């Protein structure tokens with residue numbers, strides 16, 4: 001009799017554990033490694049590489065070519081003469097950019113006219129550093145704009161989307177794709193913890209309203225979703241999102257909406273940047289609290305399915 005109850009308790013614990021891990025693990029799905037969508041993506045030895053992987057860059061201004069997958073989205077209203085670059089994105093192959101759904105829905109969808117790759121300092125037509133100069137940025141028109149069908153502009157759930165460019169980008173040291181998470185490289189039990197990075201041309205100093213002309217990057221820390229739930233009480237934040245914060249004593253802003261949250265992963269002497277998050281929403285005042293990012297691992301099936309459809 002006693003034995004029987006212990007047995008039952010044991011099973012209840014195992015069941016609870018399995019249920020719990022199912023719900024709270026945003027683990028990589030190894031079966032996705034065979035998805036046909038990968039045929040349209042570079043293999044893991046052809047992505048996420050920068051010329052500056054091991055270089056320590058002073059300050060927060062990105063080095064030339066440090067994040068060669070950075071894309072800027074340019075919007076144009078009829079009466080405006082100039083493009084307004086107010087969202088970012090990440091290049092994942094020769095002609096696809098991942099961004100936030102809110103950057104490509106509603107008014108933004110209509111006004112998105114240009115996708116710029118290979119930009120560093122927006123004030124200069126040609127960027128140089130030391131005696132190295134990057135070629136001119138490459139501009140593209142969108143061919144296909146695909147926000148997640150269940151994106152909600154009220155809750156900011158499913159804030160992810162794809163843009164197909166009208167022609168292929170020319171790859172060189174300053175224009176390269178970032179890697180997407182794959183179980184066979186990262187391991188099926190990979191867990192995103194610790195430090196991550198984001199980059200963008202977003203507002204850096206809240207007391208100055210103008211946008212910086214240079215690409216900035218910042219190191220952030222993964223946080224519990226509960227920390228974001230406390231700050232953004234009007235949102236329902238779940239496992240399809242990440243909560244990412246600024247480390248203690250730092251006062252920096254997040255990058256542009258739609259821009260990448262990434263981590264440098266080392267394996268077999270190779271260092272590759274992987275795209276893990278997409279800047280979704282945060283507080284207007286910088287350096288204050290955590291911000292919410294769309295969880296790319298959660299949307300890998302969606303990305304792979306929709307890549308083959310575009």
Ligand SMILES: *[C@@H]1O[C@H](CO)[C@@H](O)[C@H](O)[C@H]1NC(C)=O
Nearest residue numbers: 147148149150151158302305
């Ligand atoms: C959107 O939500 C509906 C209803 O919950 C679901 O059936 C559908 O699969 C979702 N679409 C995507 C692309 O996830």
Ligand SMILES: *[C@@H]1O[C@H](CO)[C@@H](O)[C@H](O)[C@H]1NC(C)=O
Nearest residue numbers: 146301302303305306309310
């Ligand atoms: C995108 O992916 C979702 C889920 O994987 C699927 O339901 C939807 O039909 C796809 N959309 C397109 C346009 O292929």
